[in-house]
Amino acid sequence: MKIAMIGTGYVGLVSGVCFSDFGHDVVCVDKDPNKIERLNAGDIVIYEPGLRDIMERSVKSGRLKFTTELKDAVLDADAVFIAVGTPTRRGDGHADVSYVMAAAKEIAEIAKDYLVVVTKSTVPVGTNRKVKEVIKETRPDLEFDVVSNPEFMREGAAIEDFMKPDRVVVGVESDRAAGVMSDIYRPLYLRDFPILRTDLESAEMIKYAANAFLATKITFINEIAALCEKTGADVKKVAHGMGLDGRIGNKFLHAGPGYGGSCFPKDTKALARIGQEYAVPMQITETVIKVNEEIKRRMIEKIRDLCDGSFRNKKIAVMGVTFKPNTDDMRDAPSLTIVPALVGGGANVHVVDPQGRNEGEELLPHVEWHLDAYECVKDSDLIVILTQWNEFRALDLSRLATSMKTAKMADLRNIYNRDDVFSAGFVEYESIGR
Numbered sequence: 001m002k003i004a005m006i007g008t009g010y011v012g013l014v015s016g017v018c019f020s021d022f023g024h025d026v027v028c029v030d031k032d033p034n035k036i037e038r039l040n041a042g043d044i045v046i047y048e049p050g051l052r053d054i055m056e057r058s059v060k061s062g063r064l065k066f067t068t069e070l071k072d073a074v075l076d077a078d079a080v081f082i083a084v085g086t087p088t089r090r091g092d093g094h095a096d097v098s099y100v101m102a103a104a105k106e107i108a109e110i111a112k113d114y115l116v117v118v119t120k121s122t123v124p125v126g127t128n129r130k131v132k133e134v135i136k137e138t139r140p141d142l143e144f145d146v147v148s149n150p151e152f153m154r155e156g157a158a159i160e161d162f163m164k165p166d167r168v169v170v171g172v173e174s175d176r177a178a179g180v181m182s183d184i185y186r187p188l189y190l191r192d193f194p195i196l197r198t199d200l201e202s203a204e205m206i207k208y209a210a211n212a213f214l215a216t217k218i219t220f221i222n223e224i225a226a227l228c229e230k231t232g233a234d235v236k237k238v239a240h241g242m243g244l245d246g247r248i249g250n251k252f253l254h255a256g257p258g259y260g261g262s263c264f265p266k267d268t269k270a271l272a273r274i275g276q277e278y279a280v281p282m283q284i285t286e287t288v289i290k291v292n293e294e295i296k297r298r299m300i301e302k303i304r305d306l307c308d309g310s311f312r313n314k315k316i317a318v319m320g321v322t323f324k325p326n327t328d329d330m331r332d333a334p335s336l337t338i339v340p341a342l343v344g345g346g347a348n349v350h351v352v353d354p355q356g357r358n359e360g361e362e363l364l365p366h367v368e369w370h371l372d373a374y375e376c377v378k379d380s381d382l383i384v385i386l387t388q389w390n391e392f393r394a395l396d397l398s399r400l401a402t403s404m405k406t407a408k409m410a411d412l413r414n415i416y417n418r419d420d421v422f423s424a425g426f427v428e429y430e431s432i433g434r
Helices: 008-020 033-040 051-061 070-074 098-110 127-138 158-163 175-184 200-231 235-243 264-277 283-306 335-344 357-363 373-377 397-403 418-423
Strands: 002-006 025-029 063-067 079-082 113-119 144-149 168-171 195-198 314-317 348-352 368-370 382-385 407-411 429-431
Touching: 002 008, 002 335, 002 368, 008 025, 008 051, 008 063, 008 158, 033 063, 033 357, 051 063, 051 079, 051 158, 051 200, 070 127, 070 144, 079 098, 079 335, 127 144, 127 200, 144 168, 144 200, 168 200, 195 200, 195 348, 200 264, 200 283, 264 283, 283 335, 283 373, 283 382, 283 407, 283 418, 283 429, 314 335, 314 373, 335 348, 348 373, 357 368, 368 373, 373 397, 418 429
Parallel strands: 002 025, 002 079, 025 063, 079 113, 113 144, 168 195, 314 348, 314 382, 348 368, 382 407, 407 429
Antiparallel strands: none
């Protein structure tokens, strides 16, 4: 199959590279000439484990190309995927689908023969109907189908999620388009991965409902963690006991400083806005959004308590600023709320993160960056663990304690054992829900 992928952001690039690894001929399109130049030079523009190797292999085989010319990609394509950004719109919290509509119009102006237009971007319910209208208005003579094919990739594990998915959701209205999508996902179908065919609206809703539910699990366990701190319970044991229930499961039950990233904040806001539009308030989701912000503020107060009530003139070493490990993504990361509060309170903040510096330098001004955790911690008053990178899971605690001015730790990811921390020489230790 010949595939055009419009957009080389996280979703577009990972999807395009993986489709080419399936054996399809893929052309990835982006209007940013600098990004395309970097990709053609073999430089991946995002950090995702395993992506570079697959991309290099597919480019070498001739199955994967990058261009700024949409026409070159669309004319020969069997399917055109729209994977452009749908950021939260200022003012109303809705997802901005203007880039999706612009792409649909451009596709219609170029296409000659029957074409399947696939929306990979996360879009509000009803968007694919509007895409269909835009194409029909632009080219009444064009034969085409519109398909909704939302993505369910976790940053840091995207290759695994694409190649071994829990399910592939395909919202489609014609057997002809369903046949094209079956051919595209044939490598997964042959290995018995579930391919779920739905209508357009259900496919759109599945994406939002899934992300809102996962955000709810995270927020729920964070609220339970706060209660555990007051009652003497251990949230790690509570989460383990909950997760053994097959109806609940153990995923997304890890207490921390709140959810972030490119999906959960944006999608929960969009779902809440959709509910308001249809006069069906998403009250649980609205509460999740509110509580998640409160959790971040609670983390700030937890850190302040370890600083004897004031950040002023304290040297604070922050480990990890990306919203999760194995990604360079800083979008809506808890660090973007917590670190500025430390700086604003007069702290001297030092940061170490394996991949966060490229984006973080602009987003987190007035901090000092380090490549090494031990150098970052030297002469500090407090360590704050914000992201659970593997590099931070087995640090020499005694070495950390002896190098610090005051050996205190705020372990906001619960990666260390309290007894081990105190045995290493720390004088104060705070975690979440323990």
